[in-house]
Amino acid sequence: MNTNNNLYTVVYSTIIVVVVAAILAWAAMALKPKQDANIKAETISQMLDAAKIQAKGEAASNDAVLDKYAETIQAAFTVNAAGEKVKDLSTDRASLELADGLKAQNTNLKKGSDVELPVYIFGKDGKKVTVVPVYGAGLWGPVWGYVAFDEDLKTILGAYFDHESETPGLGAKIKDDPEFRAQFVGKKADFSAEPVFSVLKNAAQDNQVDAITGATMTSKGLGAAIGTWLAAYKPYFTANAPKEKCCDRPDCQCAEGVPCNHEHDHEEMKEEE
């Protein structure tokens, strides 16, 4: 057969393209549920790692990750920019629900339009651990992660970061280098400062960590992501943080005879003074 005539060429190309498209469409559809399950388990394992409940890679399977999540989660919901609860997310093992679309929320944050920010509260050793996501732009693509807070909603218990395409050996260290992530433990977000938290050279304060050598842009991007997102959670965090007990403050000025373990708001104290 003459394989060089025009009709043959056109028909042949059409058939090849249709066959290839059909194979790819079928593969994408058949594999989608499994891929989604993987992504969900991956997201959850990042949260569990940040909250120091289960180190990433420790769980043998996706199911083990989901079990651990269902076992430790106490509440999951989204809040708006004013810190008010918008909707609950299911924490039932059979129908676990995560807030997706961090990217869309990040765009909303930047534009200043309505946001729905997820908050996940885990129970660990009888304490409440609050985990919130962060999202922003690294050098080559998005960077994101989860930051876990202690009951005071200031002290960071742990953090986990991930990225799409940062340079291996440099920017990718935000994920690969445990020492970088370990820096976050014990740091405090300062909601009265601007920025709330930052990643920079020669970190000196409680709300700063050291950047990665050779990955300035990734570090800056991650710092901005954390700063922007935590600032967006400020209303929720300040409203839900436990009030400071008077005795805990160095400048306790309670009159004699007043039991000094009553709770004060920081602002109130100032007004009183």
Added chain:
Amino acid sequence: MDAKIKETILNPILKGNPITVLVLGICSALAVTVELKGAIVMALSVTIVTGLSCLVLSLLRKTIPMRVRIIVQLVVVAMLVILVDQILKAYSYPIEKQLSVYIGLIITNCIVMGRIEAFALGNKPWPSFLDGIFNGLGYGLILVIVAFFRELFGSGTLLGFRIIPESFYAAGYMDNGLVILPPMALILLGCIIWVHRSFQKDLQEK
């Protein structure tokens, strides 16, 4: 073993190595050799994709209209790359996450197209498949050698495990920042080509 098959298997590893002799696939060799793990995963994926696409196109070779053959090859290669990516995503998610940066590079890898044009379109399926597989392995061999040196001297680790002890750093040793950057991959490749040619005298130009 039949001498011709043996030739098909051995040639791509040494005498006709795709990187050091044919100088194909250089761009990805620079990009993925910062760490050994990425290099190994890339080498395996390229091997699978090259082998399968050579097989498929060798089966189709008598039916492909000559004027659109490059496009047909591209469609088949792209399909296989996407399939490999999707299957990894479903069954081996952590590896896919490692690989996702490089997966696009396989489609543009000159080795795949080069071997299809040079071999698969003129040979039977089985030798074509072997040719694809062993060219992928020949490429992978060089990748692993380059990545070995770049990870060891650039980060002091191999496959993520620390090789150069902390005491060296305490004594003032520093990782070489240049090794992490792409130019060093080219310099290393140059050295490998040099060593290769000094052994393989018939490759030397007069």
